[in-house]
Amino acid sequence: MISRAFAVRIPSVVALIALAAAMVMPALPAAAAPQTLAYQVQHPTYGKIGTMTNTIEKSGEQTTVTTDGRIRVSILGVVLYRQEFSRIERWIGDRLMSFHGVTTVNGRATEVNGSAEGDRFVVTSPNGNATAPATVRIANPWSANALKGDTMLVPDRGTVDKVVVNPAETTSVAINGKMVRAQRYEIDRPSGEKRYEVWLDEHGTPVMFNVNGRGSPVTFTLVS
Numbered sequence: 525m526i527s528r529a530f531a532v533r534i535p536s537v538v539a540l541i542a543l544a545a546a547m548v549m550p551a552l553p554a555a556a557a558p559q560t561l562a563y564q565v566q567h568p569t570y571g572k573i574g575t576m577t578n579t580i581e582k583s584g585e586q587t588t589v590t591t592d593g594r595i596r597v598s599i600l601g602v603v604l605y606r607q608e609f610s611r612i613e614r615w616i617g618d619r620l621m622s623f624h625g626v627t628t629v630n631g632r633a634t635e636v637n638g639s640a641e642g643d644r645f646v647v648t649s650p651n652g653n654a655t656a657p658a659t660v661r662i663a664n665p666w667s668a669n670a671l672k673g674d675t676m677l678v679p680d681r682g683t684v685d686k687v688v689v690n691p692a693e694t695t696s697v698a699i700n701g702k703m704v705r706a707q708r709y710e711i712d713r714p715s716g717e718k719r720y721e722v723w724l725d726e727h728g729t730p731v732m733f734n735v736n737g738r739g740s741p742v743t744f745t746l747v748s
Contacts, residue, residue, distance in 0.1 A: 556582045561666065561730070563744040570597050574607075576744055578666045589613040589666050591625075591679075606630055611679055613662055618669065620645060620660055620677075627680040636682035649682025656684045665722045665730045671709055687719060688712045697723050699731045699746055706731060 558581045565574040574595035581588045590612050597605040611625035623638040638647040640658065647654040659673040663685075676687050692707040704725050711720040721734040721741075734741040 561746060562748045564747050565595055566743045568740055573597050580666055585617045587615040591664060609680060619658060625679045636679060638677065647677060647682050647684060651682055654684045665733050668724055668728045686714050688714060697732055704731055
């Protein structure tokens with residue numbers, strides 16, 4: 525049977541151990557509250573066709589970006605095109621460490637995976653394997669960080685494209701009924717063909733961007 529004196533000493537010993545552990549263990553970096561950027565998707569011919577959301581979670585040097593989107597094009601109730609996508613980017617500092625994405629177009633799913641390996645980034649998709657430099661970016665402008673470098677991973681196809689990011693120009697753009705002062709960046713192919721346009725406000729938040737394809741730019745405008 526444990527004596528009364530010994531039983532009384534146990535809590536004191538436990539408290540001393542806990543205090544010593546707290547003194548020697550380094551404090552973990554506090555995780556910032558997630559930032560959510562929700563966009564409305566607009567087509568020049570078909571109007572409002574969907575939504576896309578980026579959720580950005582930061583903890584110290586680590587950043588996780590989760591992207592979800594729904595796009596549907598229909599005429600008189602007949603659906604002509606449907607796309608859903610879900611993607612996860614994981615970064616450490618300025619480097620992309622991993623990517624996973626599934627894009628479903630008209631019921632057909634395409635999965636793309638990528639991971640950092642040494643001084644390169646290796647992408648696997650139904651199109652085969654592709655290798656990009658460690659500085660690769662994803663064609664998803666969740667911050668000004670996406671505009672650094674000359675190589676972009678196209679997340680729905682898994683292709684790696686060379687790009688040219690042109691110097692910013694100061695302009696204003698209408699967001700939620702208000703004119704917002706912004707820096708406009710144009711991202712082209714090396715041939716000079718326009719690929720993307722991105723507008724960042726004074727806080728570096730992407731308030732609007734265009735994806736140019738087949739002559740019809742699709743516009744993503746921040747709504748919340």
